[in-house]
Amino acid sequence: MEVFTTKLESVLLIKPPTVFEDFRGHYIETYNRNAYFTAGIPIDFIQDDISVSHRHVLRGIHGDAKTWKLISCLQGSFYMVVVNNDARSSQYRQWEAFTLSDTNRLQVLVPPNFGNGHLVMSDRAIFHYKQSTEYDRAGQFTLLWNDPALKIWWPVANPIVSQRDQGPAKS
Numbered sequence: 001m002e003v004f005t006t007k008l009e010s011v012l013l014i015k016p017p018t019v020f021e022d023f024r025g026h027y028i029e030t031y032n033r034n035a036y037f038t039a040g041i042p043i044d045f046i047q048d049d050i051s052v053s054h055r056h057v058l059r060g061i062h063g064d065a066k067t068w069k070l071i072s073c074l075q076g077s078f079y080m081v082v083v084n085n086d087a088r089s090s091q092y093r094q095w096e097a098f099t100l101s102d103t104n105r106l107q108v109l110v111p112p113n114f115g116n117g118h119l120v121m122s123d124r125a126i127f128h129y130k131q132s133t134e135y136d137r138a139g140q141f142t143l144l145w146n147d148p149a150l151k152i153w154w155p156v157a158n159p160i161v162s163q164r165d166q167g168p169a170k171s
């Protein structure tokens, strides 16, 4: 298991504990509580989620003030952006992009007060995340993927987004 810091404080890029490949395909240990605690990620995740999306669907940018998320790509690939939405932080509104796929098997740890959004770059992608709180839609904020103030670069100009993600933003 390898853990890398990123440009954004507390946002980590993780190569999971095991990726075994043989003539049948792959076996990946995507989470192991002991290994993650030992690696300095002592977070108790209590809910797992997946979302399945078609090419050029963009979900997000969403987050809240309480939840840690461990994000993986189970199938396909997506371009994911993480944004610091903590007004107390010196990195407030700074963002960083990552490509997660079912070949690189990378994971991203997203802390509370950060938003995440992902844009599917394969025919279909399965976005998986472990989260440290139960779902609370009322507690979520929404940042606009195309907010001119954030100046986020996306590989697609006209993604498929939900009504919520078309705006207005809700911080």
Ligand SMILES: Cc1cn([C@H]2C[C@H](O)[C@@H](COP(=O)(O)OP(=O)(O)O[C@H]3O[C@H](C)C(=O)[C@H](O)[C@H]3O)O2)c(=O)[nH]c1=O
Binding pocket: 049, 051, 059, 060, 062, 063, 116, 118, 127, 134, 135, 136, 140, 162
């Ligand atoms: C997040 C969540 C949603 N839902 C229900 C609520 C809606 O009926 C339906 C779709 O929810 P929503 O449109 O908010 O899903 P996304 O736009 O993909 O956003 C979610 O997935 C992106 C990628 C995020 O990272 C956010 O955490 C989360 O907001 O799933 C639940 O039942 N439980 C949940 O934990």
